[in-house]
Amino acid sequence: MTPSHFVALAVVLFVIGAVGVLVRRNAMVIFMCVELMLNAVNLAFVAFARQHGNLDGQVIAFFVMVVAAAEVVVGLAILMAIFRARRSASVDEANLLKY
């Protein structure tokens, strides 16, 4: 079990998340898939930190988590606003910039 195993797992999870973003139509699920991609990148950071024997990768992963939390907060608020206006969470419905 070397760091390359961790990186391989991170790659698989990242691709799964990317497929979800491409395929799904529900905005909530798309958000969740973005979170999955961010988690995969965090795993790669941790693996490389382990490989190099220093903690910089872990600190970066920590910052990624903070940024992801902020992104989720704003994204879900936008989703709520869209849902109030259009009564739907589908990304196909939100095809106008106004109304």
Next chain:
Amino acid sequence: MTAGHLLAAGQGESTGASVAFWLLAVISVLAGLGMILARRAVHCAVLLAVVMLSLAILYAVAGAPFLAFVQIIVYTGAVLMLFLFVLMIVGVSSKDSLRETIAGQRLAAGVAAIAFLVLLSLVIGHAAIGPAAPAVPRYGVSNLRGIAVLIFTRYVFPFEVTAALLITAALGAMVLAHRERTTPKPTQQELSRQRIAGAHPSPLPGPGVYARHNAVDFPALLPDGSPSALSVSPIIAQRASESEGGLPAPPLPPGNGGSAAAENGKSAGPDDDAGRESAGAAPATTGQAGTEPGEARS
């Protein structure tokens, strides 16, 4: 990666860590695939929780115990709960439509995903990612101290910027999720007038209060023995009819309720005994019914 690498790594790592890695890798990949394939958004959220918890344990295996706890507290505890809150508002039973809006989009996405996977695999296969560096004292027990030193020395400026980002995100969420009240708030007097003028001056019957069962999806029995469709919330009735594909607000025969009560460990006694037993557990639902006086349940 050669067999020598594997051997060297196998000598360095404990077998427990390897077992944990392979187990959690399989679990997280399966949960991730299920996340893509599940139609209901709630199922996706639960599967995402599985992935995040497995990744937390993987962080602990990879020598990042602090990140493991942050992952559990921040991601599984805060972010995912926020997802679930919004999901409850948007609608638990919201499903994705299976209709393709762009022709051939799924095929193209699949091809792109496979190409991307091959590309990344080739990159990783060609990169010589060696075995883990020998464990330094910064790992292990003093992991938290090492991270703290890094955050407050070398990364102190990104740390401050992160604080600004969090405040901005909180303000943005408040601005975006805020809704102006367009109609004046009804006073208590107006509410009581509305209640008296409505069809039901008294609170609606709670579900199952007068029957032998106090589940919220079980209709109450009227004095003449017939089930009251008013006592079941229309949302629950709709969900029940969705899941069974049958009647709205299933009016179950009294014998069914008796068997359910027997399953709960109660003896299926006469009607009024069980009714009194279950009446104690019902006021929450009756209170809920009383707060919406004007709306007739159908």
